[in-house]
Amino acid sequence: MAVGQETVLDDYAFLVSETDAKGNIRFANEDFCKIAEYTLEELIGQPHSMVRHKDMPKKAFKSLWSTVQSGETWSGYVKNITGSGGFYWVFATVYPFVSCDGSKGYLSCRRKPSVEEIKEVEELYSEWNKEEGN
Numbered sequence: 622m623a624v625g626q627e628t629v630l631d632d633y634a635f636l637v638s639e640t641d642a643k644g645n646i647r648f649a650n651e652d653f654c655k656i657a658e659y660t661l662e663e664l665i666g667q668p669h670s671m672v673r674h675k676d677m678p679k680k681a682f683k684s685l686w687s688t689v690q691s692g693e694t695w696s697g698y699v700k701n702i703t704g705s706g707g708f709y710w711v712f713a714t715v716y717p718f719v720s721c722d723g724s725k726g727y728l729s730c731r732r733k734p735s736v737e738e739i740k741e742v743e744e745l746y747s748e749w750n751k752e753e754g755n
Contacts, residue, residue: 630709637649637653637731641724657704674700677699677700677746680749681697684697688715689717694717698710699711
């Protein structure tokens with residue numbers, strides 16, 4: 622895939638990942654690995670922010686972290702970067718989670734957003750980035 626090229630999720634893609642309380646990846650499903658262009662072995666133990674695209678406003682992730690750390694569920698649109706430098710958009714739902722070993726972390730489930738949703742959020746994120754000086 623060419624650098625900077627968009628990967629559009631198919632209608633049935635469902636990306637799932639689990640992180641520890643610090644945001645380090647403990648699990649990723651096959652859809653996530655395929656779209657992000659990493660193997661499971663490459664992802665495990667890495668900070669989830671490794672797939673964060675530079676276009677994502679800091680404000681969005683501050684909202685995500687403050688929401689999930691307070692025990693609530695966060696939903697929103699996220700632009701991620703692929704291993705080859707491309708990108709993809711997801712609608713994510715992230716919630717606090719207790720793993721089977723009793724450790725706390727976060728589970729993120731992501732689906733394909735519509736073209737209209739992406740257009741709307743791109744405009745909003747562009748405004749936020751200008752406010753942040755990006």
